[in-house]
Amino acid sequence: MVFGVIHLAVSLGLILAVDKFLKQAFVAAAIKFPSALFGMFCIFSVLIILDSTVPAAATAFVSFFVPAFMFIQRWLPLFYVPSLVVLPLAVKDIPAASGAKIGLILVGGWLATFCVAGYAAIAVRKAVKTELVEAEPMGKPAPFSLKSLGTSARTCLPFLLAASVLGYMVGSGLPPNVKKVFHPIICCALSADLTAFAFGYFSRSGLEPVLGYYLTKASSNPGAGDILMGFLESVILSFSFSMFKQRKLVKRHAAEIFTSVIISTLFSLYSTAFVGRLVQLEPSLTVSILPRCITVALALSIVSLFDGANSSLTAAVVVLTGLVGANFVQATLDKLSFRDPIARGIATASSAHRLGTAALSAKEPEALPFCAIAYALNAVRQSLLAIVG
Template sequence: MGTSTEQLSAKLVESETGDTPTVTQTQCHSFFQCLIIQLHWILSLALLLLIDALLKKVFEAASIEFPSALFGMFCIFVVLVLLDFTVPSIALAFMNFFDPGLIFIHRWLPLFYVPYLVVLPLSVKEIPPSAAIKIALIIVGGWLATLCVTAYTALAVRKAVKTELLDVEPVEKPPPFSSVEIWAWTGVFLISFVASLFFPTALGTRARTCLPFLLASTVLGYIVGSKLPSYVKNIVHPILFCTVSAILTAFVFGYISKTGLDPVLGYYITKSSSNPGAGDILLGFLGSVVLSFAFSMFTQRKLMRRHAAEIFTSVIVSSIFSLYSTALVGRLVALEPSLTVSILPRCITVALALSIVSLFEGANASITAAIVVLTGLVGANFVESTLNKLRFRDPIARGIAAASSAHGLGTAALSAKEPEALPFCAIAYALNGIFGTVLCSIPAVRESLLAIIG
């Protein structure tokens, strides 16, 4: 029924040389083939990280406030479009080269949002309970309002332009997690956890020593959470399972080592390049996530051209509504201005939300990231049922509304069951962050938001 990899390799060698290969030749061919594949994805991912790092340094040196990764995304998209018009074969080769790195990013995408959620217990200590309740109401009510406004806008424009919906480009799903990965990360966790107890500064500092087991517990939590049954994941999203896993590990280590929970969570994000924590490693991929948007949009460029009116109008309306409604509601419920500023980009993916709040003085990046992820969790759990109850059937409206109100997590939740909505989710996911960032980069818009906040 099936042909093994060795048999296929053997046939390939035989067809090329005319001789029957030996077992050693077959094994060597298979080994080198696997090695090339591994080197390919490492090189493509490393190049994305390198581009992000270089852009950051250039923008910092030039004191440019605009997000460097977003500029890089625009550049990559423009280059791909120009190559597609002039030399399509080079554009295709460009896409094929980066494809393994992009698959890695999309496979682990939710994991890159986790770090600020893990250290949320440290961030919320300074937030009074009354303010926390107000923020929770803004998260839930704001998500629902943004979902409705975006969906109704997309549907209204869709009816006005009457563009026929054609078959969408298929989107490749990342491979599932294997048992080998589970056992490998389990081994890293157990060995590093025990070693950290007996040798607390074995790697120079406690943050470095705690890094392996805190990272392993985060990754394991995500893998196990992803393998839970669908009815469980509808209640406990993998990213929530992942967060609990990391916090529980920090608590157990703090208890056994008698250092306490707070210091161990402090090792999770150090914001120091010379002394990074597990969270810093994961956050280091956020720039490459933004760069990957360029490839997603290029893949769906035909769809973007055909349905530009629906997509761009609804995303622009959604971005403006989300920012100004959050500022207004924060003022009406008398939420502290610094907290209102911190939650302004609640519907924008973490990678760009952090860039947005950096434009405002007094904003707390940890709170911003946590609120963004919590908004995504709300959307991931309720987006499909809410859209069904509101009777939104059009895949364009469903996809754009899901991504614009709950960014990547809403996208993942809806597209898992509705592949036809995924292209619109991917486009809106990127464009929503782009428009939000561009808007907040305009001084007049920032001043108007601050005036509303008070």
């Protein structure tokens, strides 16, 4: 037990340390390329080199970081929550008409990207006619078992952090039928918002200042949300282990995977921009929702390249897209008759990133490897397109 805790602390600590070092180095060198993405490529390259020269070393390397990988998998949805908690602040200055347009693009864009990715995978699969082989087993984390008031980030932090964590654990323990319409993230966000409301009421500071303390975006004075989102880029680094573990699967089904991911990525970015212009959505808001189909950390890195983008809106739209996918992905797959696990996995991850992936893989573990591969590749591809473009 003690050894396991130490192993987790060391492995997770190393990932976080690498993330922090790369982030500082990129800032010092004025490099705009996402540092975590560079780190992911480096780790993956090291693993491939070790696997071709000293396979035992590659296996040991991956095994050492398994506890950290399982920790990230278990708590990953929680790292998205701050974006929903501060949603009232993100949308307060957005006109209702613009909000309705964003909602239309979010839901319609999810379904369109979902269909494009799925049908592209099916078309290429029929063309290349490769036989589906068994994937490497993917580990899954075990399920959860169930002082004075002030007006500063320091005093708000323990209350709001505890409310977020407990809300997520309670939400994760709800019956499956309830979670279909009430995702653990929603429970978590409501728990944090209700706590912020109570804190603001009893301290007579109001809700908005407390939400501001929840996510300060200042490393010198972090709030509860900043602590949770501090783990997001470690998620990107962990992609390297998922991709390495499924390297044989990627090689065998490279045509289906890469073609459908490229097509869906291009479609997602350019269709969002086109529809935003078509419905006359403000350019700054259109830019803010461009990376709606990838993980929050990389979405924030992408919009940081554009002037005037609303990063809080970006994060919220990404999470809401994931929630739409998590709630409707399986029913939509069945309705469209996507039977192939490759198509099901790629369509899900390309349109609803990690949250959709978690919802599908909970019931269809055979689709998880393709979800993980598409999830990582889609994020990488969109980041490169935004940087080059």
